[in-house]
Amino acid sequence: MIVVHHLENSRSQRVLWLLEELGLPYDVKRYNRDPETSLAPPELYAIHPLGKSPVISDGDISVAETGAIFEYLVDTYGKDDRLKPKRDTQAGRDYTYWLHYAEGSAMTNLLLKLVFSRLPERAPALMRPLVRRVSASAEESFIDPRIAEHANWWNTALAKTGYFVGDELTAADIMMSFPLEAAATRADLSTLPHIVAFLERIHARPAYQTALQKGGPYAYA
Ligand SMILES: N[C@@H](CCC(=O)N[C@@H](CS)C(=O)NCC(=O)O)C(=O)O
Secondary structure, eight states, X not given: OEEEEEESSSTTHHHHHHHHHHTOOEEEEEEOOOTTTOOOOGGGGGTOTTOOSOEEXXXXXXXXXXXXXXXXXXXXXXXXXXXXXXXTSHXXXXXXXXXXXXXXXXXXXXXXXXXXXXXXXXXXXXXXXXXXXXXXXXXXXXXXXXXXXXXXXXXXXXXXXXXXXXXXXXXXXXXXXXXXXXXXXXXXXXTOHHHHXXXXXXXXXXXXXHHHHHHOOOOOO
């Protein structure tokens, strides 16, 4: 049985959604975030040296890092090329690109945004006004323009079919769902109609909704 080491309210939600789309049975081992710091609990260090989620185990096999987990699950259990295009095609290369881009590039700017936006509240009271100015300047001059640039790229990529690759859902869309959902909470995406439509489309999928019930409340931290 596949076990997902799932941190509440986190990007490991995507693994549950992928498993639902693949129709595979699995168990969820839930971990709660520290209410003060939002960090993962120390128990996750017993699962992997970096103490992050997601990690899955499948019998004796253990896989960490969402993209690697996706490749393992789709390659091992995706019957009839479900959720992935054939490898040696342009669609196959696009699929690999989006699968890796989601964590490798898209999340970097969103993580910077999260860190800088939380800096002022964590600074000592006397330094807070200064830290607030430095954070705002970093966000305005560097982070927000990068997020806008990437969001425009997602919108353009989705314009043709509504999916990142081909004309039906692939695991690359599930990987990309987290940056899009996180960006929607940290930036105004309302002028990018293909992103808005993509989010509505995925939220309506029964597998997405079942995964949400199993994973618990989700606010794209
Ligand atoms: N690129 C990694 C990121 C892993 C990661 O940062 N996971 C977050 C969940 S959103 C985590 O465990 N955060 C808790 C912490 O840093 O203590 C992946 O996609 O697996």
